[in-house]
Amino acid sequence: MKTYDVIVVGAGPAGLGAAIESGKAGASVLLADENDQPGGQLFKQIHKFFGSHDHYAGTRGFQIGQQLLEEAARAHVEIRLSTRVWGIFEDGTVSACTEDESFRCRGTWLILATGATENSLVFPGNTLPGVITAGAAQTMVNLRHVRPGSRAVVVGSGNVGLIVSYQLLQAGMDVAAILEAAPQVTGYAVHAGKVRRAGVPVLCSHTVLEARGERELEEVVVAQVDGQFRLIPGTEEVIQADTLCISVGLTPRWELAALCGCKMDFCGPLGGRLPLHSETLETTCPHVLVAGDLSGIEEASTALDEGRLAGVHAAAALGLLSTAESAEREREIQSRIAALRQGAFGRKRQTSKEQIWSRYHQHQGGGL
Amino acid sequence: MRIIFIDCPQEIPCNPCQSACAAGAIQVPSLTERPRILPEKCVACGNCVAACPGQACFLIDEEYSETEATIEFPFEFLPVPEQGELREARDNEGQTVCLGRVVEVLPRNRWHGTMVVRLAVPKELVRQVRGMARTAAEAQEEGGM
Numbered sequence: 001m002k003t004y005d006v007i008v009v010g011a012g013p014a015g016l017g018a019a020i021e022s023g024k025a026g027a028s029v030l031l032a033d034e035n036d037q038p039g040g041q042l043f044k045q046i047h048k049f050f051g052s053h054d055h056y057a058g059t060r061g062f063q064i065g066q067q068l069l070e071e072a073a074r075a076h077v078e079i080r081l082s083t084r085v086w087g088i089f090e091d092g093t094v095s096a097c098t099e100d101e102s103f104r105c106r107g108t109w110l111i112l113a114t115g116a117t118e119n120s121l122v123f124p125g126n127t128l129p130g131v132i133t134a135g136a137a138q139t140m141v142n143l144r145h146v147r148p149g150s151r152a153v154v155v156g157s158g159n160v161g162l163i164v165s166y167q168l169l170q171a172g173m174d175v176a177a178i179l180e181a182a183p184q185v186t187g188y189a190v191h192a193g194k195v196r197r198a199g200v201p202v203l204c205s206h207t208v209l210e211a212r213g214e215r216e217l218e219e220v221v222v223a224q225v226d227g228q229f230r231l232i233p234g235t236e237e238v239i240q241a242d243t244l245c246i247s248v249g250l251t252p253r254w255e256l257a258a259l260c261g262c263k264m265d266f267c268g269p270l271g272g273r274l275p276l277h278s279e280t281l282e283t284t285c286p287h288v289l290v291a292g293d294l295s296g297i298e299e300a301s302t303a304l305d306e307g308r309l310a311g312v313h314a315a316a317a318l319g320l321l322s323t324a325e326s327a328e329r330e331r332e333i334q335s336r337i338a339a340l341r342q343g344a345f346g347r348k349r350q351t352s353k354e355q356i357w358s359r360y361h362q363h364q365g366g367g368l
Numbered sequence: 369m370r371i372i373f374i375d376c377p378q379e380i381p382c383n384p385c386q387s388a389c390a391a392g393a394i395q396v397p398s399l400t401e402r403p404r405i406l407p408e409k410c411v412a413c414g415n416c417v418a419a420c421p422g423q424a425c426f427l428i429d430e431e432y433s434e435t436e437a438t439i440e441f442p443f444e445f446l447p448v449p450e451q452g453e454l455r456e457a458r459d460n461e462g463q464t465v466c467l468g469r470v471v472e473v474l475p476r477n478r479w480h481g482t483m484v485v486r487l488a489v490p491k492e493l494v495r496q497v498r499g500m501a502r503t504a505a506e507a508q509e510e511g512g513m
Contacts, residue, residue, distance in 0.1 A: 047421065048384075048419075048420075048421035048480060048482075049421060050380060050381060050382040050384075050421050050422070051381055051382060051383075051399070052381075052382075052383050052384075052387070052399055053383075053384070053387045057382060057383065057384045057387070057421065058384030058387065058388065058419045058420075058421060058479070058480070059480060060480050060481070063480065166444075169445065169502065170444060170445060170446075172446075188378060188380055188422065189377050189378050189460075190376065190377075190378070190380070190421075190422025190423065190424050191422065193375075193422075193423070193424075193460040193498060193499075194422075194423055194499075195462075196458070196460060196461055196462030197458040197459075197460065197462060197498055197499030197500070198445070198458075198462075198499070198501070198502050199458070199462060199501060199502065200462065201462065339381055339398075339399040339400075340381045340399070341381075342379075342381060342398070342399060342400040343378075343379035343380060343381055343399075343400030344378065344379050344400075345378070345379075345380055345381075346381060346400065
């Protein structure tokens with residue numbers, strides 16, 4: 001059985017960050033991902049990222065992905081694609097399979113960066129062809145260069161919904177409307193400005209009631225909701241569309257962490273159920289770290305740096321970095337992450353993270 | 369004279385405008401603060417216009433002609449606009465402010481492939497404009513440009 005210093009599950013920004021940092025320090029690293037391409041959602045992102053220069057701000061997501069793959073190659077990270085990790089055992093072994101084989105390997109440290117799944121909405125007709133998630137829409141237009149349809153309605157005005165709407169326009173589709181159940185746009189005003197300038201109305205206090213069509217989506221029934229998200233009768237409207245794109249948040253993909261025996265926690269603002277973890281991404285399982293959306297839904301830039309932090313932590317624990325070196329690296333990365341959790345949009349995530357860290361320390365200290 | 373104009377209304381963690389400005393005309397003291405402009409330092413290079421991920425930086429020339437001013441903004445849709453083309457000039461709410469005329473299209477080979485368009489609009493309306501429609505306006509000017 002092949003043995004590695006570090007096994008990282010998930011090759012999105014968090015997993016790449018973790019693999020790069022531990023690999024750079026000299027660890028032997030396996031980075032496994034079930035997809036046929038590395039980068040997670042990064043290669044679907046054709047827009048420029050926010051943040052500072054140190055967060056690759058102003059650079060388009062797919063170009064950040066390319067830079068990270070180059071960094072990973074320089075750090076001698078072994079990347080295995082189309083490889084699904086399905087088992088983690090008490091003796092520290094990991095089971096994975098590809099289409100052709102199943103294999104086991106052992107890692108001294110395990111870093112879980114499994115990302116998130118997209119939330120769905122329940123309404124009549126939501127299984128009609130043409131009803132898709134925001135991530136599916138991005139995969140189609142930005143990776144496969146296929147338009148899902150010609151005229152879309154998008155549900156959700158968070159940054160993902162706004163960005164996906166913009167990208168559908170860039171792909172040559174029309175976006176008839178963006179629906180938002182809240183009374184105001186929930187994403188950044190600048191993202192909303194970009195789609196509004198292009199002629200897309202954002203309908204606040206609106207929700208989707210029904211998707212209709214004979215064999216595939218033909219029209220979307222929408223209606224207004226009040227401050228308690230209750231339907232206002234008589235406000236129903238029909239919008240012609242062949243694509244309905246659902247962008248209503250993400251949930252951490254916690255299954256592997258739970259399988260390991262990590263103590264789980266719940267935090268609404270960070271996406272729901274997630275593994276309890278510390279500031280340096282330790283879980284309640286020794287030698288198992290988490291990073292990225294699995295440890296709370298944030299943005300790619302934060303995920304990347306969380307991954308780097310986990311990678312540094314593992315490298316230091318392996319004795320590959322001196323205490324001074326790792327402390328310096330950790331301080332640097334943590335200050336970059338803290339910068340992204342400031343301001344009106346970031347503060348809630350910062351507070352939520354602090355609560356999780358504190359519950360982690362209570363749990364560990366209390367020996368519960 | 370072209371001068372910098374920034375419409376960045378929220379405290380989001382972002383400062384590529386500052387990094388893009390070699391002249392030091394834009395300051396973002398901490399990452400989530402809104403940018404501050406030092407207009408006297410601005411050399412109207414336009415780097416911030418193309419660099420801003422939120423498309424919130426603009427260059428405005430209020431003295432373009434007797435009656436017209438111009439505004440420069442990023443434009444990320446195909447087809448590439450033609451010089452002289454008329455387009456609906458839009459504000460940040462998506463309302464059409466007026467018709468504008470494309471006077472310059474800066475190529476996409478800088479700032480990670482961001483095209484920048486310079487649009488001429490009536491002088492008194494330029495401060496409302498933030499962008500333009502994705503397609504040419506149907507009403508074309510008599511006799512072309």
